[in-house]
Amino acid sequence: MAETIRVLISEKEIEARIEKLGEEITKAYQGKELHLICVLKGGAFFMCELAKHIKVPVSLDFMCLSSYGSGTVSSGVVRIAKDLDDAIEGKDVLVVEDIIDSGRTLHYLLDVLEKRHPASLNLCSLLDKPDRREVEVNIDYLGFAIPDEFVVGYGLDYAQKYRNLPYIGVVEGLE
Ligand code: IMP
Ligand code: MG
Numbered sequence: 001m002a003e004t005i006r007v008l009i010s011e012k013e014i015e016a017r018i019e020k021l022g023e024e025i026t027k028a029y030q031g032k033e034l035h036l037i038c039v040l041k042g043g044a045f046f047m048c049e050l051a052k053h054i055k056v057p058v059s060l061d062f063m064c065l066s067s068y069g070s071g072t073v074s075s076g077v078v079r080i081a082k083d084l085d086d087a088i089e090g091k092d093v094l095v096v097e098d099i100i101d102s103g104r105t106l107h108y109l110l111d112v113l114e115k116r117h118p119a120s121l122n123l124c125s126l127l128d129k130p131d132r133r134e135v136e137v138n139i140d141y142l143g144f145a146i147p148d149e150f151v152v153g154y155g156l157d158y159a160q161k162y163r164n165l166p167y168i169g170v171v172e173g174l175e
Pocket of ligand 2: 005039041042043097098099
């Protein structure tokens with residue numbers, strides 16, 4: 001059976017929430033410059049939209065992690081597939097991610113980044129699946145907490161598809 005997508009969070013709701021997150025972040029970083037680190041590929045759509053709503057000076061960098069695993073379950077073993085272009089020492093860093101699921105990917109990444117001595121290190125995630133957490137991760141700025149369902153859109157994929165959907169949807173009909 002082919003999968004179908006049921007809308008969970010509409011484009012309007014996402015845009016409104018991101019605008020609010022941008023305001024919150026702008027307040028928190030008053031008088032500072034903010035270095036955003038996007039976790040590819042899923043975080044890309046979210047980071048671009050979020051950055052437009054942040055009113056302090058922003059610089060961007062990208063990192064690509066791959067967690068060995070397939071389908072809808074991450075194995076928890078993480079590898080850096082593309083590292084940052086620039087050093088983060090002394091910078092106020094905000095990591096921008098699509099979703100925190102088991103927490104393993106971000107737990108690993110935050111640990112790696114902390115060792116590079118940023119001035120501050122915080123996490124902003126569009127989505128959180130708290131029911132699935134295996135490793136504790138502190139999310140400083142969160143878009144939405146969602147139930148334990150596999151979602152796509154707004155950067156999130158199923159087998160590399162559906163990243164370009166402008167809303168968050170649940171994939172139905174998965175084997
Ligand atoms: P974690 O290490 O288990 O927290 O997994 C994080 C990564 O798994 C995310 O960055 C996503 O790439 C992927 N992932 C987890 N849940 C979903 C989902 O519902 N849809 C799409 N990707 C997901
Ligand atoms: Mg991801």
